Amino acid sequence: MYSNTSLLKKMSSEWQQGSGPRVDNYGTLGTLSGDEAMTTIRQAGAQDADRMLHQAICEAADGNPVLERLLLQMFIGKIVKFTRSCRYLIHLKTTRSADEAFCVGIECFWEAIRKYPTHRKEHVAANLCLNALKIISRLDTEFDVTPYGNEYVGHTNPSPTLLETVPHETSNSCSGEELAEVMRVLQWSIDVESLANEEARLLGQYTVSTATEKHELAEALGLTVTSLSKKVYNIKTKLAKAISHHGIERGALV
Numbered sequence: 001m002y003s004n005t006s007l008l009k010k011m012s013s014e015w016q017q018g019s020g021p022r023v024d025n026y027g028t029l030g031t032l033s034g035d036e037a038m039t040t041i042r043q044a045g046a047q048d049a050d051r052m053l054h055q056a057i058c059e060a061a062d063g064n065p066v067l068e069r070l071l072l073q074m075f076i077g078k079i080v081k082f083t084r085s086c087r088y089l090i091h092l093k094t095t096r097s098a099d100e101a102f103c104v105g106i107e108c109f110w111e112a113i114r115k116y117p118t119h120r121k122e123h124v125a126a127n128l129c130l131n132a133l134k135i136i137s138r139l140d141t142e143f144d145v146t147p148y149g150n151e152y153v154g155h156t157n158p159s160p161t162l163l164e165t166v167p168h169e170t171s172n173s174c175s176g177e178e179l180a181e182v183m184r185v186l187q188w189s190i191d192v193e194s195l196a197n198e199e200a201r202l203l204g205q206y207t208v209s210t211a212t213e214k215h216e217l218a219e220a221l222g223l224t225v226t227s228l229s230k231k232v233y234n235i236k237t238k239l240a241k242a243i244s245h246h247g248i249e250r251g252a253l254v
Contacts, residue, residue: 005097005098005099005102006099007099007102007103008076008080008102011072011073011076012076015034015069015073019034019066019069019070019073020033020034020035020038020073021033021034021035022034024066025064025066026056026066026067026070027055027056027059027064027066027067028052028055028056028059029041029052029055029056029067034066034069034070034073037070038070038073038074040052041053041056041074042074046216046217046219046220047220049124049125050121050122050123050124050125050220051121053124053125053128054118054120054121054124056070056071057071057113057116057124057128058116058118060113061113061114061116068110068113071113072106072109072110075109075125075128075129075132078109078129078132079102079105079106079109079132080102080105082105082108082132082133082136083098083101083102083105086105086133086136086137086139088104088136088139089101089104089105089136089139092104104139105136108132108135108136108139109132111132111135112128112131112132112134112135113128115131116128116131122220123201123205123217123220125213126204126205126208126209126213126217127201127205129208130183130204130205130208133183133208134183137183137184182204182207183204185239185243186200186203186204187200189239189242192242194238194239194242195235195238195239195242199235199238202231202232202235203232203235203236203239205217206228206232214228
């Protein structure tokens with residue numbers, strides 16, 4: 001199912017034989033087993049899941065190691081996907097070891113937990129994954145040194161392919177490298193005031209969501225899935241016009 005690394009095997013084994021069945025103090029979730037805590041969050045409705053995840057992140061960041069372990073286990077699949085698609089992590093796997101790449105992925109995810117903006121109480125899972133990817137994308141940028149430094153680079157012949165970085169609504173997923181560029185595009189759109197923060201955040205959340213999560217997102221926003229799809233399409237159209245106006249090519253935002 002996941003990459004075959006010894007560290008991943010150890011974490012999975014530890015969860016199955018230790019943290020998963022063991023009853024412990026999971027903060028506001030109560031005293032229950034790790035498996036029960038995970039099931040409680042995953043089976044909750046969108047708003048309740050957001051509330052529980054947000055509280056778990058806050059308590060983990062405050063020093064609850066049980067909740068820290070729970071969060072890492074809940075998102076271990078995302079971390080593995082990052083090691084398969086983010087350039088720097090792929091580089092580590094190739095030149096050093098899969099375990100080291102996985103370990104760096106865990107460290108980046110933990111940093112995203114520790115620095116999670118506590119005012120963001122909706123779509124918590126999507127926000128957390130985007131924040132982790134943003135941290136990893138910085139490593140990608142450092143690894144992929146360009147002569148342009150950290151500046152946005154404009155071009156006289158705009159390329160419409162930049163918007164293709166943002167997957168269409170029918171896409172099930174995109175690679176970590178593509179998501180890293182999505183993050184840069186969205187950050188650029190905020191910096192130049194082409195999109196409002198809420199629009200960029202919604203587009204980012206929609207991008208990393210599965211079909212089920214898109215239904216939950218629509219429900220949380222009080223929209224039908226069709227209405228949400230149209231809303232996202234309008235945001236992408238607005239972004240496309242900004243990209244064309246500024247003459248930005250794909251790969252130019254570093």
